[in-house]
Amino acid sequence: MILEYYLPQQSQSNIELAKIFPDWDHQTFEQKVGIKNRHIVEVNETALDIGEKSAIKALAHFDKEKIDFVLLCTQSSDYFLPTSACILQDRLGLNKNCGALDYNLGCSGYVYGLALAKGLLASGIAHNVLLVVAETYSKHLHPGDRVNRAIFGDGAAATIVNNEDLGIGEFSLNTDGSGAKELIVRNGAFRTPKDKDVKDYEYGTGNITSDNHLxxxxxxxxNFTITKIPALVRECAKKNEMELREVDYFIFHQANQFMLEYLRKKIKIEPSKFCIELSDTGNTVSATIPIALKKAIDKGAVIKGNKIMLVGFGVGLSWGATIITL
Amino acid sequence: MKKQELYSLIADELNLEDGSLNETSVLFDIQGWDSMSILVIMTIVDENFGITLSADDFTTIDTIKDLEEKIGAENFK
Structure with missing residues (x-):
């Protein structure tokens, strides 16, 4: 499998964040949530930039002339238009007879990207898809939003999807738009443009945000996660005609160690088969699954032939799962 | 589950001394209470009572007694 990721050079540790928020108990946070560090893009660096860097790493192992479709998942586009994937085609020097499009999803984005790529391959529309997930939630966060500054990090990953290097099984994909307001950046597009006089408000315990921010x-x-994800995992196994015990490894969206551990116990997955990989990166949204997958491959936690369930869930609300064969 | 067992479970998960909570304890006044503490309470109730509390439930839960009422008296021994 050809998969590479890129993390911005600038990083921020819990100790550095605690200097900004002196009342924050970073040790308890680290113990519960499992995040010690996160990478943050520079002011003039965008999701497209880090997506490009991950793609360059992936294309070092593959003939770029053969790429005939680019899928780019981001919620932090460079422009309203054009689509960032078109700019990426040019920057990477890919063929002009190459399709390219962005799609706007968050934490379910990698699973959905694999579904789109599988469709393109199965229909013969494309033969080698470059799937890039690139996210910079740091740009959406209010400087006073302590909890989300601690949770989210920026990152990108690029995967070459074709019929030779990766087996992609059946999917279970789900949506509930009634939960849109639960994770949202309200202002800045056309429903409600950015408000220069916007008022900050406090939520949770001492976190500040505004309608211009996330x-x-x-x-x-x-609540959504613990209600929906156990059923999603069972349905995905059923669609792939597998028992859960036959799955070699599980990589869930790396949101929060506490939540992941609770889901693992609820679904009854052995700890040795369950990925927890967010200590150095935090929650990188659509990039968590491929980053964790690449780290698992590099560590030897998964090997060729393994069947791995990938489970994404979050903003939308949107959730989905599939089983890949390395 | 007995009510006292619930208090001990919450205290343990929130790194408080056993015996430090009772019915009158106000959740938001618990030492170190933060956004994660709500998630901790949600998991305890889900795991032990099979009840998934919503975010809205926490707008009306101030004390441990309110939490017990949300769980329902019939679920305690």
Whole structure:
């Protein structure tokens, strides 16, 4: 499998964050949430830039002339238009007879990207898809949003998807748009443009945000996760005609160690088969799954032929799972 | 589960001394209470009572007694 990731050079440790928020108990956070560090893009660096860097790493192992489709997942586009994937085609020097499009999803984005790529391959529309997930939630966060500054990090990953290097099984994909308000950046597009006189407000315990910035209702998202994800995992196994015990490894969206551990116990997955990989990166949204997968491959936690369930869930609300064969 | 067992579970998960919580304890006044503490309570209730609390439930839960009422008296021994 050809998969590479890129993390911005600038990083921020819990100790550095605690200097900004002196009342923050970073040790308890680290113990519960499992995040010690996160990488943050520079002011003039975008999701497209880090996506490009991950793609260059991946294309070092593959003939770029053969790429005939680019899928780019981001919620931090460079422009309203054109689509960032078109700019990426040019920057990477890919063929002009190459399709390219962005899609806007968050934490379910990698699973959805694999589904789109599988469709393109199965229909014969494309033969080698470059799937890039690139996210910079740091740009959406209010400087006073302590909890989300601690949770989210920036990152990107690029995967070459074709019929030779990766087996992609059946999918279970789900949506509930009634939960849109639970994780949202309200202002800045056309429904409600950015408001220069916007008022800050406090939420949770001492976190500041505004309608120009990202808001996440943590308990509501947590409720969604523990309600929907166990059933999603069972349905995905059923669609792939597998028992859960036959799955070699599980990589869930790396949101929060506490939540992941709770889900693992609830679904009854052995710890040795369950990935927890967010200590150095935090929650990188659509990039968590491929970053964790690449680290698992590099560590030898998964090997060729393994069947790995990938489970994404979050903003939308949107959730999905599939089983890949390395 | 007995009510006292619930208090001990919450205290343990929130790194408080056993015996430090009772019915009158106000959740938001618990030492070190933060966004994660709500998630901790949600998991305890889900795991032990099979009840998934919503974010809205916490707008009306102030004390441990309110939490017990949300769980329902019939679920305690």
């Amino acid at each position: 808001y996440m209702n943590g308990p509501s998202i947590f």
